Amino acid sequence: MTSPSPFPHRNLLGIAGLQPHEIMFLLDEADQWVAHNRAHRTSDHRLDGLTQINAFFENSTRTLLSFEIAGKRLGADVVNMQAATSSVKKGETLIDTALTLNAMRADVIVIRHGSSGAVRLIADKVDCPVLNAGDGTHEHPTQALLDALTIRRRIGHIAGIRVAICGDLLHSRVARSNIFALTALGAEVRVVAPSTLMPAAIDRMGVTAFTDMDTGIDGCDVVMMLRLQTERMEGGFIPSLREYHMLYGLTPERLKRANAEAFVMHPGPMNRGVEIDSSVADDPKRSAIPEQVEMGVAVRMACLDVLTRERRA
Amino acid sequence: MTSPSPFPHRNLLGIAGLQPHEIMFLLDEADQWVAHNRAHRTSDHRLDGLTQINAFFENSTRTLLSFEIAGKRLGADVVNMQAATSSVKKGETLIDTALTLNAMRADVIVIRHGSSGAVRLIADKVDCPVLNAGDGTHEHPTQALLDALTIRRRIGHIAGIRVAICGDLLHSRVARSNIFALTALGAEVRVVAPSTLMPAAIDRMGVTAFTDMDTGIDGCDVVMMLRLQTERMEGGFIPSLREYHMLYGLTPERLKRANAEAFVMHPGPMNRGVEIDSSVADDPKRSAIPEQVEMGVAVRMACLDVLTRERRA
């Protein structure tokens, strides 16, 4: 009799729906890859002979680079398909693109897409595991996993801690995935945003909403800042970058409202001087931002490894 | 005494000029790679240490991806040179680009170019095998090979079958290469197009021309649709997409004119609702379109392997 798989899902489309022990399992796996990567040159080509296609319909240097490095470190044949040069521009439907990638016998497909739900649409059409690298305003599960791993490694646990997620909650898949992950793992999650950038039904996600930042981050262990899409200003969501910084920018003074050992996170790329001050971002004791990037590669190695295990059995 | 090589050509620039047994040899080789790819993880790194340069002067996601996966599955060091970011934009001549790729000691160069004959021009200047991935309105030999392989696997043979190639014959290198391959292998080939999109000298290619589609596909075993470049409409080649669809679009009704077991092919990307209806494209029994993509990788593996054999000896 074989024991049940610790991660019995074919795809990783989001954090919603995952069991806490499944999230923890991925974090445990990722922890091993952190050690592996730090030791350099411990070649591990367990994905040798597998084809990983990174299909990015939305530009993203960091996430693409992270998935590409993760796959190559595992020995996969990694190929990138970027929308800017793709037949998507010739008017091909998403389904046709999915069928094409599938027919090329991909072993795992990593997808980023500007539309919520597009990744699931593709996943339903292909025979191999699909990893969501961010879809619209829906989910960005590997970002939430790398954030959780960063927190767990800094504090030692996630249950019981208090996290404030601050900024453009309305458009942020990063925030959504983090809320799912952190609440599942037992953290108290607060969200801080101007009312124009706060989702209407945010209360139902098990978080407490604040429009005043000083109150919102009061007594928090982690302050997670979101990137402000500066094009939101034209949309009328915020009056001006300067006012946004004044009310919602993370300054050293404001950070004093959080716990004495609180640290700061940001998914990047940062708008320095808008949502975060450089003196905070560059403080090695208070900023976990470079760790987040490092954890990103490890988490993606874990996900690629776990999702292709059955296929390699 | 050594037996003569079954494929005594340095390059694959086109189907024209190949002997039927040479085409069949490539299809046989590709057949083995289909099995290999379906079995997953049967690593075969016979191109290890060889450098494959994909020089694409024309955007093409599918074909580039297919050649990239093919090369990586064989263990080659694959590098892409895409014109969009190339010194071609700085006004470098094609010859200088060829000499540069050659001086980097490429072992095989895959080229796509918007001008007919450009691939041969490069092939004449370099010391390694060159594979034509589509040049102008001239040839697209690997497309014809993958189409022939798809047909041979579905029907069991090519000699004696009746194939209708329908659409923009005038600008189609896919059609040209297919006509060369299918007639060489003994198929009866018909071409169907409005007179504005029918090449003047098509009769000399050994095919029968039809301007009426119902008549053209009557009794055919294979209906091969071509992509309509929608920009042809501005050129005055067709009155409107709607009228084109009415007269030359492949609908389920129209397909009834073909044989009862006839199947449909399309090189992709498709314009659904223009040259082909979704109900035809998505019918797993009638549509061989995903198989074509799968055969594409296998055919390209075969070509890369065969053309570099001498070099690896």
Added chain:
Amino acid sequence: MTSPSPFPHRNLLGIAGLQPHEIMFLLDEADQWVAHNRAHRTSDHRLDGLTQINAFFENSTRTLLSFEIAGKRLGADVVNMQAATSSVKKGETLIDTALTLNAMRADVIVIRHGSSGAVRLIADKVDCPVLNAGDGTHEHPTQALLDALTIRRRIGHIAGIRVAICGDLLHSRVARSNIFALTALGAEVRVVAPSTLMPAAIDRMGVTAFTDMDTGIDGCDVVMMLRLQTERMEGGFIPSLREYHMLYGLTPERLKRANAEAFVMHPGPMNRGVEIDSSVADDPKRSAIPEQVEMGVAVRMACLDVLTRERRA
């Protein structure tokens, strides 16, 4: 007791500051890679398990391709980050990009950037070796090394030879790096340019300046032409391409002023008919241009190997 390293630098940011024996050491190493590359398929995966990131903030097909092939031939996991699709466009600072690449645990970073000094800025922020692939009008050290290697292999030595560098000296990092390398290795260096394209303090670099090309190349062993950025014409630096060609273009007649065995170099891509005539560029006896490209891959393999040695120890 261990002997001192023959190349005791963490980075290769420029030629300025290198000792002659250090330059010679890199050339000796590169010589071995030339032989290796010519022998094909002598797999050498000494960089297996290392991650090489090519971060190109300025488009460059040839240099990127050369570094990519060099890294892959050594077995590195090579990933490209091109600015056109990068978060740099989202306004991320250079420092943040550097920290991101570093956090991904790159083992060597190759950088091209449009601003002089940007590469050093990044090198100061990361934990791994950095290779300058061209920064602003500052340096392009691997170009100077490949040029020196080309000369040394043609003539047998560099000390005592006379080299004329001709063209847009004012904006040329290639010229600067070559002047540093060639004078360090004992060559007599002349520079030839119209006064509008001649740097003011050029004399202090140990070269002799000429505005008349016939006089400048008189009795030279090597004539090194620079690419004319044709956009200089709009800047008013030159009156017209035609006049530039008349006064500074390398024609077969003009080349007669150089030594009988003199040969011609050009970093590419060439403007044929502007700074160089095709009859000169394509003369296999007089033109060393394809050799330069070949030496480029070898020099980059040497640099990648040498700079990562400590890390692999």
